[in-house]
Amino acid sequence: MKRTIVFTAIAIAILNIVSCKPNQALTREAYQKAMEAAANKPTITADTPTDGAITEIQPMATQTTIARERSESVKVIGNGILGRYNVVIGTYKQLTNANSMRDRFIADGYAAFVVQNAKGAYRVIACSFDTREEAEAARLELTKHYPSTLIKDPWLLVQ
Numbered sequence: 505m506k507r508t509i510v511f512t513a514i515a516i517a518i519l520n521i522v523s524c525k526p527n528q529a530l531t532r533e534a535y536q537k538a539m540e541a542a543a544n545k546p547t548i549t550a551d552t553p554t555d556g557a558i559t560e561i562q563p564m565a566t567q568t569t570i571a572r573e574r575s576e577s578v579k580v581i582g583n584g585i586l587g588r589y590n591v592v593i594g595t596y597k598q599l600t601n602a603n604s605m606r607d608r609f610i611a612d613g614y615a616a617f618v619v620q621n622a623k624g625a626y627r628v629i630a631c632s633f634d635t636r637e638e639a640e641a642a643r644l645e646l647t648k649h650y651p652s653t654l655i656k657d658p659w660l661l662v663q
Contacts, residue, residue: 573660584617587632589639590661602626
């Protein structure tokens, strides 16, 4: 009885293996479709640029020219002078993290400083201006110069 079960199981296994042969016609058909699709793709050729052609890739600003803005009561932590329009580049719960971001931007030549709002959040301000136009121009320059992993979406703090 055990021999019959074992023999039957082996026979079924062999039949399963033999019946799994690839269908050559289907494989050939899929190959032909792939070759036709590759042949129909447009090819890109390297042309010699003419006079007046753009030969250098310029980064595009991904931010709009209109900045988000918010007005809130803040106090300056350490040194810094708030202007009418302030470009905020980060908000942190920990003062240590805010100071680290501030130090990085000071090293890059910005007059960065930290402020704290009424809820206890620390905001890093890269620069302050008296006019909206100057602040928006600085915000756009920051978004072009720094990756979005460092500065997600700078905004204006209006005082």
